[in-house]
Amino acid sequence: MKIENGKTPLELGYTFPAEFYPHAATWLSWPHKEASWPGKIATIFPAYAQFVKLLAEGEEVHINVADQKMEEFALSHLLNAEADLSKVIFHHFPTNDAWCRDHGPAFLINEKAAQRKALVKWKYNAWGNKYPPYDLDNEIPFHIAKYRDTPCFTPGIVMEGGSIEVNGKGTLMTTEACLLNPNRNPHLSKSQIEKYLRDYYGVENILWLKDGIVGDDTDGHIDDLTRFVNEDTVVTVVEHDKQDENYQALKENTELLSQLKLENGKSINIIELPMPAPVIFEDMRLPASYANFYIANKHVIVPTFRDLNDEKALELLQGCFPDRKVVGVDSWDLIWGLGSFHCLSQQEPF
Template identity: 60%
Template sequence: MATHTQPQPHNTHFIPAQHGFFFPAEWHPHVATWLSWPHTEASWSSERQEKMFPAYIDFIRTISESEQVCINAHNETVIQTAKMRLLMAGVDLSKVTLLPNPTNDSWCRDHGPAFLINPTSKERLIVNWEYNAWGGKYPPYDRDSLIPVEIAHYRKLPYVNPGIIMEGGAVEFNGKGTVLTSRACLLNQNRNSHLTQAQIEQYLCDYYGVQQVLWVEEGIVGDDTDGHIDDTVRFVNEDTVVVATEPNPNDDNYPFLQEIRQELNEMRLVNGKQLNIIELPMPDPVISEGQRLPASYANFYISNGAVIVPTFRCAKDQTAIDILESCFPDRKVVGIDATDIVWGLGTFHCLSQQEPAID
């Protein structure tokens, strides 16, 4: 990395945005996708974990068809177990890199690194946000909080430490200066209670390289993250979003999603344009042991070659796939049954973090 922009781990005064760094949109070409292999009962009991692995491995296989998959694996035993499962499922191991990075849980979107790029200088860096497992809900999280630095060392990339809590699922980018997020999450007292909304906006602008922060109010029922945006609103190109929609006024999600839809109507992008808004249905409620789970088609993941959509064994699955096919004509849209995965309170976007390439 060029010395004139080289940040040092201890240098809290390096502001990435001031040096041309930004977080690109998810459809920007990837070097790899990062995952953290499930190995504990933190999110799935042993029985549930066995049921979710076929879909999880199908997810890995689909990503690996167009890019490398890098997986944080807790220890050598986990690495060998993962290799065995992948081989038995016919996954090409040359497209998978298993690294001995200890983890507490599997939600790499939130504990993984935020990769920034600078297309002008052809440089990359990692933002090492603080992490507290969604407001301290699921200790321990000490290993997960170290993952960005472990990956920075592995990739030989510099990193910066903003010093505040942030999660990848809480922010959604169009790659052209805009980030979407929710007040329910980022303004929650269990994250950064010492910061005002304006101060959080400044951190987002400084460390993600955006020019504006657009806020919705809430998330969906069953979401233990306090309202991550990746279950409700996603950019599909720089001026178009899909928004989760619930037409049934008796459904618990109805008022929250109606409010989000109205908020989106009033938003304007950096260039003054109004958002193009495409409605994406919510699946039928997914209930487990009396608990409503945060099932949402909006939790899709965009890889180099595919858009991978969680499905939930209901009639709306194909409708959601059809809508997303119209949004991504350059990629195949693949539905994978996430009914057993969502028991862990997240699906494919929550499990993954992209590593962008430099143009």
């Protein structure tokens, strides 16, 4: 591993591939923090193990664990799920929490470079210092860079993988609610943040939506709202109940999307994805969203919520991914941690 200084990934020709491009692997951090699922953590492992099983049907799965004891615990659940263990690689890279989308690295590709693959190690502060400590999480990209022997870029600002979405052709989408929140990078203006996005994700076209969904403690991550399903099409969540507290924000985002343009000047194809009915636990609304799906090589793994809209969401998404099988996995307990399958995973491209 070498820390890159001087030139940015953009200047060197690196880009951040879209999630629907082929993967070499998916990276995960095994859940272990009781405080993230208070009173419920024991219930999440069957769904999590099912997630790993589905991933392993099409790609390697690399899992960060604290030590041998945690590895054996994880292994017991994966055996119960009948996951293909020949595709699962454990790493004794300890973490504070499980949200690898946000504390993991951003993998970059440059087909013409001597070192084709590189990664970006952003600063991680647990969504505005909400859940300290996060020092172990903040080191994960360095461990992975060393393991993969790849160049490692260090922009030195706070950024989370769940806050951005790309189409692989030069467009990046994010939200003002998250990236302009003073609990991340208060010293940076909007235009300065855009420059970091261009320089380190290798994009040219930045699109901004507004607010996130109710219950999202990340201050409005895009991966609960709007996702690219191909280079010119997004699915975006909508709420049809005008009395629902998400109705107005989602309506504004959908209207904004209809006005935004891709890097080639074309309008975005928009497919509306329903929201489940509110999921409430201990008087708290949880950020349940079908948009928090993960696109793996063989499957699209979608959180479901024991809701009438589960099947409708799965059917809509299956229409978007004719080359993959769309699979719903129950996220009723998992969402108590305020995130689901996309929040838990980070793709490594080929």
